[in-house]
Amino acid sequence: MSEPQRVPPSLREQLDGYRSARTVPSPSALDEALRTVNSVLASEHETIRPLDRFREPGGLVVLDRDLPTVLLPDIHARPGLIWAALSYVLPDSATVLEGILAGSIQLVCLGDYLHGEGRVRERWRRALTEFSDGFALHEAMDGEMTEGLAVLMMIAALKSAAPTRIHLLKGNHENIANETGAGNRPFGKYAYEGAMVLEYLRLFYTEQLIARVSEFEKRLPLLAIGPHYLISHAEPARFFSREEVIEYRGRDEVIYGLTWTDNDQAETDAVDRMLEHYLDPSEAPTAFHFGGHRAVRGRYSLRAGGRYVQIHNPSRYIMALLAADRTAELTRDVIELSAPEDANDGPTA
């Protein structure tokens, strides 16, 4: 009698496993996921990621003009948001995940993969007490890291499975080393999130793994160009040329200026100039620049004279579904998904 053949789990099953994990991933599983995705990011094709002067993929993603794009806002340790978007049923009755695997749709994530926000402020408060005692106890921080690392496993698996259809932009929270410089600043809002995650990884994982996360973050691009839209984590602080974005590596002002801009901090003509510079003259006048970073109520909020569209609502699951062949109609194309299913210990906004 032959052994029953072991079928490897499908990507869907794998992602479902990460999303419903109740513990942090093993060091070896996380290490393997990061090594794989880093080599994928290092070898992206230059038609999609034009190369910088070191022959490394640059900070720009040229999206496929013929495919619709699903755009996900800041994830902030919400595996349920990724899952809800992948399970969304498209007009052709395939799910987003099926569409990605069939090559009929592409997915762009706006960044900020780690650090739960206001929904888990009480958990951060408890984790801060644990942190100040050297994580001798770490139940609250385990909860945070379970969700954050589940997101990391999910986005790494997606990028590795469909490198040309999945694009992960860098946000300001992609700073695992909690460093100052190279576009990064240390992060603390509800607690000392940056320092606490770093300390947790030092205690329960390894320096080598932290280096792999850091490499992953530094390989992420900053700006995606569609047929009639641009996408970056934050509002561009000023106009950034194609050459500057491609040559982003180690350039503090370029990385900082596309990932950290607060409301009312951008130069007033930055978005207009970006749209004119990157898009066809026929598309630019009606085009939008999409971003996350600063929270909105409802589905979206407009800035920059109605040209810059923010879609990050921390207490809801929002995504945009951008058609290939027409300008976005925001009231129709920015969609609210199912009710959030991630941990929640606070009042909702």
Ligand SMILES: [Mn+2]
């Ligand atoms: Mn942000």
